[in-house]
Amino acid sequence: MTAATYQYVDLPDASVVTTRALLTARDNITDTVAARAMMCIHGGAGFGKTLAVNTCLRALEPAGEDVRKITFRARPTARAVRYELFTALDLAGEPPRHPSEFDRLLKTALAERPRTFLVDEAQWLNGEAFEYFRYLWDEPSTQLAIIFVGGAGCHTVLRREPMLSSRVFIWQQFTRLTPDEVLEVIPLFHPVWAE
Numbered sequence: 001m002t003a004a005t006y007q008y009v010d011l012p013d014a015s016v017v018t019t020r021a022l023l024t025a026r027d028n029i030t031d032t033v034a035a036r037a038m039m040c041i042h043g044g045a046g047f048g049k050t051l052a053v054n055t056c057l058r059a060l061e062p063a064g065e066d067v068r069k070i071t072f073r074a075r076p077t078a079r080a081v082r083y084e085l086f087t088a089l090d091l092a093g094e095p096p097r098h099p100s101e102f103d104r105l106l107k108t109a110l111a112e113r114p115r116t117f118l119v120d121e122a123q124w125l126n127g128e129a130f131e132y133f134r135y136l137w138d139e140p141s142t143q144l145a146i147i148f149v150g151g152a153g154c155h156t157v158l159r160r161e162p163m164l165s166s167r168v169f170i171w172q173q174f175t176r177l178t179p180d181e182v183l184e185v186i187p188l189f190h191p192v193w194a195e
Contacts (some may be wrong), residue, residue, distance in 0.1 A: 013191050015190070017188045019177065020181075021048060030060075032145055033065060037170070038134075038145070041150075042155040042174070043173050044175075047175065066115045066116065068088040068116070069120060070120070071120040072120075075129075077129065079099070080129075081133070082106065086106070088117070110136060111141035114143040116145040118147050119149065121150055122154040124150070125150075130148075
């Protein structure tokens, strides 16, 4: 993954606070990566999904895990997913023109060593795009773990696709912190709130 972007906690003296959801995500991500499986983390905007996943995946990188992040901002086609993967994998040369050649290239690259993809903003993916990830993951030679992170739309589309839904190893929903949890977390987030 690229340089740390901790969203709103790059404030001087701010800290990432280990919440119940972050601890659960750490265990779930560790299990998913070890199993070379797929998981889905979903929930409302601003509930801490991306921060938790980035924090957990950064902890895996020193252990040699090859983590690649892909973010979608629009409804991508399978073709667009191929190009994003080509870029994320830093593959040399020009992307192939024909889908079958492109698929062969990606499968070969994904078979070289274990890799983990963080697919953020996955609520933008449609059934075709999700199915393309499943297609690559199903290839016996690929050593792929995939973590889909997105809003409620991500969960809805994944559940609607039986072939993909049946392969999701872990589903984790992020919810709002309760008022009591906020009172515990905020003083730990920044010294200005310590009192």
